[in-house]
Amino acid sequence: MPSFQNIPVLIVDDRPENLVSLQELLRDLELDLVQAHSGNEALRQALHHDFALVLLDVQMPEMDGFETAELLRRNPKTRHFPIIFVTAGLREERHLFKGYEAGAVDYLMKPIEPEILRSKVRVFCELYRQRRELERVSLELERKHEELKLKHEELAQQNRKLQDTYQELEEETAQRLLAVEELRHKDQIMLHQGRMAAMGEMLNNIAHQWRQPLNVLGLKIQELGLSYDLEELTPEQLHRNINKVMEILRHMSQTIDDFQNFTAPDKEKCRFSGKEVVEKTLSLIGESFRAKGVVVSAESCDEVTIFGYPNEYRQVLLNILMNAKDALAERHTEGARIVVRLWREGERSLLTVTDNAGGIADEIMDRVFDAYFTTKDLGKGTGLGLFMSKVIIEKNMGGRLSVHNVPEGAEFRIEV
Amino acid sequence: MEGAEKRAVCLLVVEDDPETRSTISSVVARRFPDITVRVAENGQVGLELCKEFRPVLVITDINMPVMDGLRMIEEIRAVREETRFIVMTGYSDRYHVENSSQLGISGFLVKPVDLRELFTASEKCLKELRHPDS
Numbered sequence: 146m147p148s149f150q151n152i153p154v155l156i157v158d159d160r161p162e163n164l165v166s167l168q169e170l171l172r173d174l175e176l177d178l179v180q181a182h183s184g185n186e187a188l189r190q191a192l193h194h195d196f197a198l199v200l201l202d203v204q205m206p207e208m209d210g211f212e213t214a215e216l217l218r219r220n221p222k223t224r225h226f227p228i229i230f231v232t233a234g235l236r237e238e239r240h241l242f243k244g245y246e247a248g249a250v251d252y253l254m255k256p257i258e259p260e261i262l263r264s265k266v267r268v269f270c271e272l273y274r275q276r277r278e279l280e281r282v283s284l285e286l287e288r289k290h291e292e293l294k295l296k297h298e299e300l301a302q303q304n305r306k307l308q309d310t311y312q313e314l315e316e317e318t319a320q321r322l323l324a325v326e327e328l329r330h331k332d333q334i335m336l337h338q339g340r341m342a343a344m345g346e347m348l349n350n351i352a353h354q355w356r357q358p359l360n361v362l363g364l365k366i367q368e369l370g371l372s373y374d375l376e377e378l379t380p381e382q383l384h385r386n387i388n389k390v391m392e393i394l395r396h397m398s399q400t401i402d403d404f405q406n407f408t409a410p411d412k413e414k415c416r417f418s419g420k421e422v423v424e425k426t427l428s429l430i431g432e433s434f435r436a437k438g439v440v441v442s443a444e445s446c447d448e449v450t451i452f453g454y455p456n457e458y459r460q461v462l463l464n465i466l467m468n469a470k471d472a473l474a475e476r477h478t479e480g481a482r483i484v485v486r487l488w489r490e491g492e493r494s495l496l497t498v499t500d501n502a503g504g505i506a507d508e509i510m511d512r513v514f515d516a517y518f519t520t521k522d523l524g525k526g527t528g529l530g531l532f533m534s535k536v537i538i539e540k541n542m543g544g545r546l547s548v549h550n551v552p553e554g555a556e557f558r559i560e561v
Numbered sequence: 562m563e564g565a566e567k568r569a570v571c572l573l574v575v576e577d578d579p580e581t582r583s584t585i586s587s588v589v590a591r592r593f594p595d596i597t598v599r600v601a602e603n604g605q606v607g608l609e610l611c612k613e614f615r616p617v618l619v620i621t622d623i624n625m626p627v628m629d630g631l632r633m634i635e636e637i638r639a640v641r642e643e644t645r646f647i648v649m650t651g652y653s654d655r656y657h658v659e660n661s662s663q664l665g666i667s668g669f670l671v672k673p674v675d676l677r678e679l680f681t682a683s684e685k686c687l688k689e690l691r692h693p694d695s
Contacts, residue, residue: 352651356672357578357580357672359672359673360581360649360673361578361580361581361584362673363673363674363675364581364584364588364673364674365584367588367676368584368588371588371591371592371676375591435626438626438629
C-alpha cells in the first residue's frame, strides 16, 4: 500500500468532536491532518499548506462550507484543492455551490461510513502523491534540460573555437605556401642573377679577346690599301694578308662558339675531360688576365675524366679564377700568378686554383661561400659567384668545394 | 756607321701583340722612309730602347705585361722631356688614359687603329719637332 505519510489534509468542522472522530478514522493513513474550526480558519490554513484534500463540513455558523469552498476557489493559490463536502445530505444544498469549474468536488453523507471516507481520501491522496511526483519529475526534467542546454552551448562554443583555429591554420598554411613559393622564386632569381653575372664576365672576356684580333684585321686590310697606293702590292702579300684575316676570323668565331657553349645549361651528366676544360677556360680568359698583368698557367694537369655537368664545372672554374684575378688586382700583387693543377685521387678528380694574392683573412674564411657575401665595394661584387659554385659542385655534382690558405695566397679545391 | 745610325731620327713602336707590332712598324717605316723604326714588346723594353736610341716619337699600346704603356711614358718623360707620344688604346681604356693627360700625350688612337689617323698624328709630331716654334 502506498504511503500517504505526511500528506497535508485539511479537515474543517465547527464541532470539535467531529474533528476528533475524523482524526480517528484517518489515523492509519498517517496523514498530516490540519484542523480548522471555521471557514475563516480554514482559509487561513489554506494559505500555509498545499492541501491534498479539504474535508469541509457544510453546516457551519457564520460561513458555511459552500461559501468557504467558493472562497477557496476564488484564490488562485487554493483553487486546485480537491474538496469533499461533508453534508447531511440535503440535495438542494448542492445547487448552492457555485465552484464546479475548478477542482474536484465530492460529497460525504452523514453519518460518515469509515470505508467510504477512507476510500475517497485515499483516492485524493493518491492523486496528490502522483501530482507531486509529476511535479518532481517535471522539475527534474527541466533541470536536466537546462543542463543540456548549457552543455550544448559549451559545445557550440568549442566548435566555434575549433572553427576559428582551423581557419587560422588554413591561413597560416596558405602563408607558408606563399613563403615557400617566394623562396623558390628568390632562388630562381638568384640563379638567374648568378648566370647574368657570369655572362657579364664573359662579355668582358670577349671584349678583351676580340680587341687585338679586330685591330689586326683593320691593319691587315689597310696595309693592302697602302701597298696598292704605293704600287708595291704583290700577290704574295695579298694572299698572306687574306690568310691572316681568315685565320683571325675563325679564331673570333670560335670565341662565339665557346661563349655559347659556356652559357648553355647542361641537360644531363656526362663524362668529360677535366684537362680540356682547364685548357679551354684558360684560353678564354688568358687575354684579359694578361692585360691585367696576371699570369695564369696550368701545371701538372693529368688526363682526368670527370662525370658531371661540363658547362657548370667550367663556370665554377671560371668563377674561381675571376675571384683570384680580382684579389690580385685589388692587392696590387707584384708578379701576380695563378696556377691550376688537376690530378686524380682514387675515384675522384682534384683541381686546385692557387694564387699569390696573400690569402683570405681568418675572420671571413668561413663566410667565403655564403650567399650575398662579398668583400668588394658596393656595386662591384654580387657575392653570388662562390655561393653558386658551391651549390653546383656539392649539390648538383656531389663533390666538394673548399678553400684554404697556402704560404703565398689562397687555394681553392674542387673535388668531383 | 753605328754612331750615324744612332744619331738618325728614330721612331719607336711599343706593342705586345706580335702581329700588330710587325704590321704597324712595317707601314710606318714605309710611310716615313727617312726614319728608323724600332720595336719593343713591352714597356720595360721600350724604356731601355728609349734610353739607348732616343726616339723622337713613340707609338705605344697601353695594356702590356711587365710594364704598361702609361708607366713607360712616365719613366721616359723623366729621362727625356721632348719625346712625343701617340697612344693606341682599347675603348675601355680610353677614359682612363685621357684622364692622365698631364702626361702630355700628343695623340689618342682608339683600336682598331685607322692608319690614316696614325699617319696624320705622326706627321704633326714630326713637323713640330722640325719647326718647334711654328
